[in-house]
Amino acid sequence: MKTTPVVGQSFLGPFVRRVVALAALAACITSAWAQLAVSTIGGSAGITAPFSNTGLGTFNVPYGIAVDASGNAYVADTVNHVIRKISSAGVVTTLVGAVGASGSANDATALAPAARFNGPRGIAINGAGDTLYVTDTSNQLIRVVSLAGAG
Numbered sequence: 227m228k229t230t231p232v233v234g235q236s237f238l239g240p241f242v243r244r245v246v247a248l249a250a251l252a253a254c255i256t257s258a259w260a261q262l263a264v265s266t267i268g269g270s271a272g273i274t275a276p277f278s279n280t281g282l283g284t285f286n287v288p289y290g291i292a293v294d295a296s297g298n299a300y301v302a303d304t305v306n307h308v309i310r311k312i313s314s315a316g317v318v319t320t321l322v323g324a325v326g327a328s329g330s331a332n333d334a335t336a337l338a339p340a341a342r343f344n345g346p347r348g349i350a351i352n353g354a355g356d357t358l359y360v361t362d363t364s365n366q367l368i369r370v371v372s373l374a375g376a377g
Contacts, residue, residue, distance in 0.1 A: 267299065268312045285310070290349040292358065300358055302346040309346060309360060309371065322371055330365065343369070 269285045286305035293299045297314030300321065308323035322341050323329070329342015346369075348361035358371040 267316060268301065268310070268318050289347040290361075292349045292351040294351050294355040296355070300349055300351065302349045302360060304345050304347055304363075307343045307345065309343070309349070309358065328364070341369075341371075 269288065285301065285303050287303070288301050288310075289304040290302040291299055299312040301310040301312065303310050306323075306325045307328045308325055309321045310318060311321040312318050323343050323346075327342055328344040330344070343360065343362050344364035345362070346360050347363045348359075350359045351357070352359070356373050358373060360369045360371060361367075362369045
């Protein structure tokens with residue numbers, strides 16, 4: 227059975243409507259992307275030096291990040307073997323560990339100033355915002371960091 231188009235009807239109609247709809251969608255997506263802003267909250271581009279308490283600080287392979295309800299960010303600074311805190315005001319501090327000093331699995335219960343990590347990567351914060359969970363990769367451990375009293 228052969229179909230014959232009715233005068234004024236086009237088989238391109240549905241195709242053209244789809245193309246117009248896709249073009250409109252692309253315009254919306256492009257408009258949304260144009261409104262996105264990217265900024266730096268910590269680190270200095272191209273610098274992988276040990277940490278400094280000046281400016282945005284320096285990181286060496288920042289790997290994991292967790293953000294609490296107050297806007298503080300906690301970063302697993304992998305090659306520096308530390309956990310950093312970037313306050314909601316943008317101040318970067320070393321929260322746990324000593325820059326460049328990897329630690330052993332034997333200090334699993336040490337207090338923050340003495341605790342050491344060996345290549346921390348993953349990091350998560352609990353719902354109450356008072357505990358960090360850190361994958362201490364090269365020590366093959368999951369570490370718990372209490373933020374009570376961390377200010």
